[in-house]
Amino acid sequence: GAVVSQHPSWVICKSGTSVKIECRSLDFQATTMFWYRQFPKQSLMLMATSNEGSKATYEQGVEKDKFLINHASLTLSTLTVTSAHPEDSSFYICSAGEGPSDYGYTFGSGTRLTVV
């Protein structure tokens, strides 16, 4: 099955700073990756679709200038939370896969962001 690596696992940053989260597909090429956010005791909410070599597609209500997505290679997508504020504190998770199959889409281990 597909292996997806996400880094860092957790990060604490000061309000107003930017944080970059990396998502890598380790054993396959991913032209598309997905970024989700999950607040405590809530389900995963899709933020955006990351497309290799082109602009990301953002879901309604997600600020593209605040959540910058770069997918410069077939194995790496990055999410940068710019000018972070305490309300951005959340669990950010990426997913990727080789297509719908018995292996599904694999999630990274997630990044717990705390903005103080």
Added chain:
Amino acid sequence: GQNIDQPTEMTATEGAIVQINCTYQTSGFNGLFWYQQHAGEAPTFLSYNVLDGLEEKGRFSSFLSRSKGYSYLLLKELQMKDSASYLCAPGDSWGKLQFGAGTQVVVTP
């Protein structure tokens, strides 16, 4: 828009069977995924149904009826480690998944 409904919580004893129902209304449907998520961790893939019918994988089985917009996840021979949130997620042909709120399954001794 997307509308995914599943029960909030279910409780069962060790060794029992629990069925988690999910109804959905989505666009561009290309299969139904079930994921398991333990608190503080990322979801792990359980099953994928694209055709109508039952898919069995060990203690876990999943059923899909596309015409009814309905799926269920069946957990058999429950173990304590099965206590987790179970997420129903219809997907489109590009891999974009929309998640339900999740069903918290509590397994008691």
